[in-house]
Amino acid sequence: xxxxxxxxxxxxxxxxxxxxxxxxxxxxxxxxxxxxxxxxxxxxxxxxxxxxxxxxxxxxxxxxxxxxxxxxxxxxxxxxxxxxxxxxxxxxxxxxxxxxxxxxxxxxxxxxxxxxxxxxxxxxxxxxxxxxxxxxxxxxxxxxxxxx
Amino acid sequence: xxxxxxxxxxxxxxxxxxxxxxxxxxxxxxxxxxxxxxxxxxxxxxxxxxxxxxxxxxxxxxxxxxxxxxxxxxxxxxxxxxxxxxxxxxxxxxxxxxxxxxxxxxxxxxxxxxxxxxxxxxxxxxxxxxxxxxxxxxxxxxxxx
Numbered sequence: 001x002x003x004x005x006x007x008x009x010x011x012x013x014x015x016x017x018x019x020x021x022x023x024x025x026x027x028x029x030x031x032x033x034x035x036x037x038x039x040x041x042x043x044x045x046x047x048x049x050x051x052x053x054x055x056x057x058x059x060x061x062x063x064x065x066x067x068x069x070x071x072x073x074x075x076x077x078x079x080x081x082x083x084x085x086x087x088x089x090x091x092x093x094x095x096x097x098x099x100x101x102x103x104x105x106x107x108x109x110x111x112x113x114x115x116x117x118x119x120x121x122x123x124x125x126x127x128x129x130x131x132x133x134x135x136x137x138x139x140x141x142x143x144x145x146x147x148x
Numbered sequence: 149x150x151x152x153x154x155x156x157x158x159x160x161x162x163x164x165x166x167x168x169x170x171x172x173x174x175x176x177x178x179x180x181x182x183x184x185x186x187x188x189x190x191x192x193x194x195x196x197x198x199x200x201x202x203x204x205x206x207x208x209x210x211x212x213x214x215x216x217x218x219x220x221x222x223x224x225x226x227x228x229x230x231x232x233x234x235x236x237x238x239x240x241x242x243x244x245x246x247x248x249x250x251x252x253x254x255x256x257x258x259x260x261x262x263x264x265x266x267x268x269x270x271x272x273x274x275x276x277x278x279x280x281x282x283x284x285x286x287x288x289x290x291x292x293x
Contacts, residue, residue, distance in 0.1 A: 016181040017207050033186070041156035041227050042184060045244030049185030067157060067225045081226030085207035086219065088184050088226055105185025115267035128254035130269040 011053075013107040015087035019062045022089070022107060026057035029100050031114040032142070035129065036072040036121035042079065042088050047125070050102035051114055055092055058101050064089060072121065073141045075099075122147050150197075153246040155227035160202035162229065162246060168193050169239070171253050172281070175268065176212050176260040182219060182228050187264070189244035190231070191253050198240050204229060212260070213280045257281055 009023035029052040039048040065083040070076055075096065080089040089107055093099040105111055119131055123139045131137060137147040153162040168191035179188040205223040208216055215233035222229065231241040244253060258270050262278045270276065 016178055016209065038156055039184070040245040042225075043186055043245060044179070044183040044228050045189030046183050046186035065223075065226065069156075079226070083205070083223065085182070086205065086221030086226045086228050087182050106180040106183060107185075111180070111185065111265050112267075115265070126254065128271070130271050132267075132269055 011113055012109050013103070014109070015062075015082035015085055015089065015107060017082065017085035017087070019084040020064060020082045020087070020089060021061045022103070023059050023061075024053050024057055024103070025059070026054050028053055028114045030118075031105070031116050032118045032120055033116045034102075034120050035123075035125035037124045038069070038071055039121070040124075040126075047119070047121075047129075048088070048091075048102070049105035049116055050091070051105050051108060052100035053103055055101040058090070058103060060089065068094065072124070118142075120144075151191075151251055152248045153242075154248070155202075155222035155225055155229060155246060157222060157225035157227070159224045160200065160204065160222040160227070160229055160246075162242070163199045163201075164193055164197055164242070164247075165199075166194055166197035168242075168253065171244070171256045173255040173258045173270075173274070174260055175258070175262075175264040175270075177263050178209060178211060178217070179260070180263070180265075182221075187258075187268075188228070188231075189255055190241045191244055191247070193240050193242055195232070195238050195240045198230070198242065200229060212263075 011024040013022045031051045033047040035047040064080045068078050076094045079091045088104045091102040119137045122137045139145045149163045151164040171191045173187045175187045204220040206220045208218040211217040219231045228243050258276045259281045
C-alpha cells in the first residue's frame, strides 16, 4: 500500500517472523512513548514506543491484520499487526484525519532512528514506570496538561 | 481467582489461580519487536495455574536463550497473551499488560540488558542480568546473595 508520496526507502523494518516488511520514504516527524491502557495491552505491559511518519510515506508489504477502535483519546484509530506473529506494526488515526502515523519502534531495523522525545498518557502509567526527567510528560494525549 | 485478564479486544480472557514465581522485564530484541519497541513485562506462573479462554494464534522462534519460544497472541487484536520456553513447559510467561488492574505486580528482575537501546531507562534498584537470568527462580524464603 504505497502512498502517493512514496519515492524510496529511507528507513526499513519488519515484524518478528518476517512476513511483513516496511519501507518508509521520509524521515521521522517525532517519537514518543504512550502509556495509555490500550497501548499497555499491545506492548506486553510497557508503553508503546512510536516513531511518527507521514502516513503516505509508509509502505507495508505482506499480510496485515487490522483492528479499529475508539482509543482512550476518543479518536477512531486503526492498529495494524502481523497475523503470523502478532507483532504490532502501526497505529493510525482514521478520525480526525491528518495525524502522523505511529510506527511501532520495535519494527524498525534501525531502532535508534529517533529516541523517544516525550511521554503521553502518563495518567494511566503504573506506579513503577520509569521516566527520563529530561523529557516532557503529558497527562493524556499530545498537548494535554503537562505533568511535572 | 488470584488474577484475571484479557486481551485488548476482549476475545481472549485469562483466569489465574496462583501467585507468580517471579516478574521480569525482558529487553531481548525479539521482545522489543513484539512489544512495540520497549521490553516485555512478564509474570511467570505455573502453567497449571493459568486458564485461557478464547482462540489463540502462536508463533515460535529460536530465542537467544537457546529455547524455542512459543508466543501466543489473540488473532483478532494481536495482543500477546503469554510465552512458553521449550525447556520449561511447566511455566507460562504471562504478559503483564493483559492482567486486570489493580494487580499489584511490577517487574522485579531485568534481563537481556545487553540488547536494550541506548535510550532505555532501567530502574537501578532492580536486579539486572546482561542476558538470560538463571533458569530457576529462587524459593521465596531464600536469602538473596
